[in-house]
Amino acid sequence: MMDSLMPLMVIIPIASALFLNLLHDKDRTIKILAIVTALVLPIIPLLTGYGSHYFGGYAPLSQNSVIAQGLPAIITSTQLFVFHPGIVYVFGSAQKVMIFVLGIVAFFAIFTALNETKKPSGVYTYLMFMGTAAATAILLSDDIFNFYVFFEIAALAQIGIVIASNVKNNYETALKYIILGNIAGPLLLLGIALLLGVTGNVNITDIIYSIKNGYVNPQNPVLLMALALITFGWLYGSGLPPFHTIKSALYSKALPHGAALIQAITVFIMVALGVMILRIFSYLSFSKMAIIAVSLLALVLSITMAIVQTDFKRTLGYLAVGELGYIGIGLGLGTTLGITAGLFQAINEAIITAFLFIGFGTVLYKTRISDTRKLGGMMFENPRVALLVLLAGLAMAGVPPLNAFQSKLMLIQASVQAGVPELGIIMILLSIVTFMTFMRAFYIIYMRPKPAELEIHDYKIPKATIISLVAFLIICLTLGLFPQIATSNLQTLASSLV
Amino acid sequence: MSVYDSILKRIREIQGKTEEEEPLTNISASSMLTAEITLISSLLIALIMVRLISKTLMIVLVIAVFFIALMISPIMPKLMREQNDSFSNMIFYIVLALGIIVALFYWGNLNV
Amino acid sequence: MIISAQLFSFFTAGSLVIIGIFAALFLDNLIKKIIGLAFIGDGANLFIITMGYKPGGIVYIFLPNMTISNFAQNASYPLPFALVLTSIVIGASTLAVMLGLVIVLNKRHDSLSASKILGDESD
Numbered sequence: 125m126m127d128s129l130m131p132l133m134v135i136i137p138i139a140s141a142l143f144l145n146l147l148h149d150k151d152r153t154i155k156i157l158a159i160v161t162a163l164v165l166p167i168i169p170l171l172t173g174y175g176s177h178y179f180g181g182y183a184p185l186s187q188n189s190v191i192a193q194g195l196p197a198i199i200t201s202t203q204l205f206v207f208h209p210g211i212v213y214v215f216g217s218a219q220k221v222m223i224f225v226l227g228i229v230a231f232f233a234i235f236t237a238l239n240e241t242k243k244p245s246g247v248y249t250y251l252m253f254m255g256t257a258a259a260t261a262i263l264l265s266d267d268i269f270n271f272y273v274f275f276e277i278a279a280l281a282q283i284g285i286v287i288a289s290n291v292k293n294n295y296e297t298a299l300k301y302i303i304l305g306n307i308a309g310p311l312l313l314l315g316i317a318l319l320l321g322v323t324g325n326v327n328i329t330d331i332i333y334s335i336k337n338g339y340v341n342p343q344n345p346v347l348l349m350a351l352a353l354i355t356f357g358w359l360y361g362s363g364l365p366p367f368h369t370i371k372s373a374l375y376s377k378a379l380p381h382g383a384a385l386i387q388a389i390t391v392f393i394m395v396a397l398g399v400m401i402l403r404i405f406s407y408l409s410f411s412k413m414a415i416i417a418v419s420l421l422a423l424v425l426s427i428t429m430a431i432v433q434t435d436f437k438r439t440l441g442y443l444a445v446g447e448l449g450y451i452g453i454g455l456g457l458g459t460t461l462g463i464t465a466g467l468f469q470a471i472n473e474a475i476i477t478a479f480l481f482i483g484f485g486t487v488l489y490k491t492r493i494s495d496t497r498k499l500g501g502m503m504f505e506n507p508r509v510a511l512l513v514l515l516a517g518l519a520m521a522g523v524p525p526l527n528a529f530q531s532k533l534m535l536i537q538a539s540v541q542a543g544v545p546e547l548g549i550i551m552i553l554l555s556i557v558t559f560m561t562f563m564r565a566f567y568i569i570y571m572r573p574k575p576a577e578l579e580i581h582d583y584k585i586p587k588a589t590i591i592s593l594v595a596f597l598i599i600c601l602t603l604g605l606f607p608q609i610a611t612s613n614l615q616t617l618a619s620s621l622v
Numbered sequence: 623m624s625v626y627d628s629i630l631k632r633i634r635e636i637q638g639k640t641e642e643e644e645p646l647t648n649i650s651a652s653s654m655l656t657a658e659i660t661l662i663s664s665l666l667i668a669l670i671m672v673r674l675i676s677k678t679l680m681i682v683l684v685i686a687v688f689f690i691a692l693m694i695s696p697i698m699p700k701l702m703r704e705q706n707d708s709f710s711n712m713i714f715y716i717v718l719a720l721g722i723i724v725a726l727f728y729w730g731n732l733n734v
Numbered sequence: 735m736i737i738s739a740q741l742f743s744f745f746t747a748g749s750l751v752i753i754g755i756f757a758a759l760f761l762d763n764l765i766k767k768i769i770g771l772a773f774i775g776d777g778a779n780l781f782i783i784t785m786g787y788k789p790g791g792i793v794y795i796f797l798p799n800m801t802i803s804n805f806a807q808n809a810s811y812p813l814p815f816a817l818v819l820t821s822i823v824i825g826a827s828t829l830a831v832m833l834g835l836v837i838v839l840n841k842r843h844d845s846l847s848a849s850k851i852l853g854d855e856s857d
Contacts, residue, residue: 196803269817276824280831287835295842299764299835300709300852304716306771306828307758310778311720313821314751317782320814345728352727356720366715369705410730414723424664428657428698429705432650546670553667557660564653709852717759 130177130215133168133223134261136161137230141253144246151244158249162234165256166227169220176266182210203339208327213264218467218617221610223260225471226392228599229478230256232592233385236482239588240381240489248288252385255281259389262396268316269326271400275312275361278389279305285382286374294377301374304367305360312357318350319404331404342407351405355414358401362394363445364422364452372426372441376494380485383437384478387444391474394448395467398455402463402621412458419452420550427554431561436484437494439565443520443558444477450551454535457542463618465534468610472527472603476519479596483513486585487569491578496565501574509585510570512593517566519600521559527603534611658698662691743784750777764836764846768829775825779818786814 140161147154185192185199186206199205234252238244258278265271279302286298320326322344323334334340340347358364363371371390375383398415405411426446433439451473454466486509487502488494503510519526522533532555536548574580603610669687672680691697704711750773757770791810796802836846843851 196806198803198806269820273820273824276828280828283831295835295838296852297707299832299839300707300712302828302832302835303709303758303767303771304712306832307713307716307720307755307774309828310751310775310825313775313778314781317778317785317814320782320817321785324811326813326817348728349724352724355727356723359719359723366712366719369707370712373707410727414727420664420668424661424668425701425705428661429702431653431657431660432698432702434650544671544674546667550664550667553660553664557656560656561653564649568649706854708854709848711854713759717755 128177129168129172130175130213130264131179133165133172133264134257136164136168137253137257137260141250141257144253145250147246154244154246154249155238158234158238158244158253161253162227162231165230166224169215169223169227172215172220174216174220175214177213177215178208179211179213182208184208203330203333203337206333207325207330208266211270212266212327212329213261214266215264216616217613219263221471221613222263222392222395222467225474226256226259226263226388228595229388229474230385232482232595233381233388233478236485236586236589236592237379237381239586240379240485245288248285248382251281251284251288252382255285255385255389259392262393265396266328267326268319268328268331268400271396272309272313272316275357275393275397276305276309278393279309279361282374282386282389285386286378289377289379289382291377291379297370297373297377301370304370308357308360308367311353312360315350315353315357318346318353322346322350328400328403335404335407347405348408351401351408351411354397354401355411355418358394358397359418361397362390362448364394364418364448365425368422368426368429368442368445372429372438372445375441375444375481376435376437380437380481380488383441384481384485387477387481388474390444391448391451391470391477394451395455395470398452398466399617399621402455402458406458406621412456414456415452416456416547419449419456420547421449422446422452423449423550423554427557427561431557431564434496435494436487436496436499436565436569439496439561440477440480440484443480443561444473446554446558447473447477447520449554450532450535453547453551454538457538457544457547458622459538459542460615460619460622461534461541462538463621464611464614465531465538467614467618468607469528469531469535471610471614472519472531472600475596475599475603476516476528479516479593479600480513480520482589482596483509483516483593484565484569486513486589489585489589490580490583492581493578496568498575498578499569500572500578501570502580503570504574505580506585509590509593512590512597513570514566515597515600516593517559517562519604521562522555523559525601525604527600527607530604530607534607654696654698658696661697661701662695665691738789740784740787740789743780743787747777747781747784750774750780762848764839764848764851765833767848768832768836771832772825772829775821779821779825782814782818782821786811 144154144158184206234249255278258274258281261274262271283298283302286294319331323331323340325331335342360367375387378386401411423446426442430439430442430446451466451470454462454469493499519528522528536551539547666684669684670680672683754770754773754777758767761767788810792808794809794812796805839851840846
């Protein structure tokens, strides 16, 4: 019974997205429908039972005695007997936490979007729901081709959110992103095709079964090529170098609530693809080394670039990309503690970055300016929002008792345990620099005397924005004080990957 | 010339091209300097991990990179110019990365 | 035949991908760039279709007078064809979005040159 709720996590947002798209000029209907659906998103994963869902009812023959009866030995005595013939969704405790967090971020992003824009747009909400649905499906899917399909849908939804933003140069950035996506996407597909060619399968569990049980030579060069191409697709999907410039530009060209959602989608795509790479290819020690190398590069390049930006949205964009490096290091360490810490960091980052984007979005809402050279003195406008933004920045830098402190501490412990304390030192160093970067932006925008020519509109910041910020703060505090809530759920997935 | 002076000079050069009216503030100079130090120090710390492969190689690399970094600093302005938003730049690095990844994964795995 | 049809098809797919990457890198006209990108996608699709090809294989429809083992041994592999169908649809939709963006940008900049439209923002 509970099992049938699983596909609803994807179906509900898609169905309501398609319906919202049809509504025009019915502002009230759009608002109510969007908020109700968005509220359902974080609730369904809590109600769903763990297990697998076979689309179309195509369970493996070994679990399906009716069809298995009377089949010849050529099928029943080979590995065909255990293979999954249809698309499979797998829902475990880790997926539950991640989809719940994605739902929370999506809800507050949509909630603020509906209240900050003058007129609720059905198309914009459509794009936000589509992106959320795609990221949810990517987290659930155990089928690499299904993965690829939703990967492309997520990319299109992100581009749509940017196109809808009306920020200067957003079309140019969107075109750049989609062109790069059209190089990386087909190459990811080619990687999947190579896996299909070698193992005859697109189901991840079956691919692993074939590799582990000697039906496929694990050192087959075609598998190495597939790993390379899938890694390249992973870099694009998560915005790790060399895609960090375009990804941060994408964040800075979206509206604050759009950026908050895009980064959450990106974080979970990164986690899902990273976990998939680890599941299939963890027997090649090279794959983990590559993940660590790319993550380090992301950390260093993005955070150094974040310091020198003059547009605070771009600074935030680079910081968001840089924080992905922590997740990657956790995954690349390959130990249970490391992977748990990486997944925990992913959850924390999705929340904190959304918190920051929406918090700094209030500055944009009041001034329409994102150039830090022209800003200042925002503290006197609204000290309460300034305090919330400050707390968000402290959370990102990893100050106790907020959540990223717990995950970064775990990451450092994991790196020491794995015998590479250097990674821990670099992570501490870059946390300090992150904090400095944030404080610099905060000082310039909020505390420095207000420039004479700066014009502050006296729109009142919507209540919805304040509610979202406070809610994010409460989640940060809860996860910071009781990290077991998340880590105990993530541990099962992490230990299955080692 | 000290690193700080040469960084100031570089920033002036870059800013001179685009917006001359903007004064060079303390904040932008100090952030450039922070970025520079962060970059070099994390690179050096990361290089210590080479010890897992070979200890002598690690020592040689750390010393070499340290001196190279001193010689060619400031690195950050150059790095900033390379990581701009120009599409041709982006696609160049992306195809380069594709080449590196495929080559490394293919030959690295077969030969390690 | 000197080389088999399947091998020839694989080579075609590979050259399509390479031509596409070349076009995306070196051609300045946005429309030409996008045609190149379509080539990369088509190359990947052709690659998948070619994998499903089985020399001497039969259509994967189980007819009443067949034995199961005969069918299992000779039917070609249906999965790649199903996948390609989906992938073509995805390719078409991204192509549409790209061309739509080019139309808007062409109106705004009055040009199709990538270096002009997609250059660094500060200029």
